[in-house]
Amino acid sequence: MKHKRFFSGRWHWPLACILLLTACSKDDVKPANPYVKTGIAAVVNNNFSLSLLNYALASTSFDDTLSSPGPYTLLGPSNAAFQAAGFSSGADIIRGRDSINAMIPYNILRGQFRLDSLPLAFNQPLYALNGQAVYVTHWINSRDTAVVVNGVRVTALDKPAANGLVNITGGILAPIAYTNIQQAVSGDPALSLFNAAIIKSGLAATYQSGGPYTVFAPVNAAFFAIGITTTDSIYHMDPVVLQRIVKAHIAGGRNFIYDYILKADPDTNAYTEKMLGGDNAIITLVLDFTQPGRFSDINIQQEGAGSIATLTRKNILAGNGVVHSISGILTQ
Incomplete structure (x- = not known):
């Protein structure tokens, strides 16, 4: 009996404290993040x-x-x-x-x-x-x-x-920087003449909403080649003529370049795109010489026209579509 009283009286509280501290320390340890x-x-x-x-x-x-x-x-x-x-x-x-x-x-x-x-x-x-x-x-x-x-x-x-x-x-995805395709065109200095054509034609508001659209935007050099060299020249043109030019370069729907590679006929390596102006554009695939059997780019021309335009920039994503830059004018 004395032994029991000695144990319970002298050792009970220290032992309880040790057990309590041990339990507390276990509770404080955060589980490992798996x-x-x-x-x-x-x-x-x-x-x-x-x-x-x-x-x-x-x-x-x-x-x-x-x-x-x-x-x-x-x-x-x-x-x-x-x-x-x-x-x-x-x-x-x-x-x-x-x-x-x-x-x-x-x-x-x-x-x-x-x-x-x-x-x-x-x-x-x-x-x-x-x-x-x-x-x-x-x-x-x-x-x-x-x-x-x-x-x-x-x-x-x-x-x-x-x-x-x-x-x-195979590439880095860049976040969307432009609210709409007109803004994406205006953000590229190499497209300043096409941007002026969109504005003077009265179509800017149209392409700031609606869509989605796919734009094949001619670079400034393409306008130079047909004698249009300044934005002032654009602003002196007939808006109806400019509308025809602009609509010949825009299609409905959102299409990246690889979409056309997948959509093209496997036998002819070509795809026909209906443009907003009513004309057809013929898209042909360009071989990727680094990967046999694969394609990397496209060329584009108006159906029935001889001039072929190549890509100079591609897949610029906007909120309501995609902009690709091309080397030539699709309509004459």
Whole structure:
């Protein structure tokens, strides 16, 4: 009995305190985040072909985002995609951190989407972390099966991570910078004469709303070639004539260049596009000499006309369409 009284009287409270402190310390320890080792950021970190993307995620702290529950779908530009955009090293990424910081959330989708399980359709909108739409084409024809986002081909699809999926893309997706196609045209100094034609024709308000539209905008040199050399020359032209010129270069619908590659007849490598002015434009595919059997660009000409225009810039995305710059005028 004395032994029991000694134990309970002398040792009961210290032992209880030790047990209480142990319980408190266990409660205070935060559970490990499982996504740090198995999430999207970890998958990127372990993929050598995404080392520049990994650097970009770390330098903008989006690696923390992609180590959280999500789910997310990453459209991850390859090292070659970063290099083509002028980011060949970590130092380049640091110097361009502002643009990288704006770009990264446009390359991350909210939710988990198996891109190769989407319906066979062109330019299906999905929404990125920055709230803007990206446009996903999933298409099959007799020579190709492709998933393309904003005209950029996805080269590796749907690699699983604990908090979503990782895709590798052949280019960087740039966030939408223009509200409408007229604004996109006006934002390019090389298109100042075509922009003047849109304004003088009275069609600017039309292309600031509605749509979507696909614009094949002639560069200034194309106007020079037919004797129109200044915006003043444009402002002295008949608005009806200018409307015909403008509408000959705009089609309904949102079409990136790779969409035309997928839509073209596999036998003729050509596609006929109906322009808003009523004329047909014939689009022909240009071989990609770096990838046998693939196509990289298009040429375009008015049906029945001899002049062929080539691309000088492509896939400039606006809120209500896409703008491509071309080397020639499609109507005479």
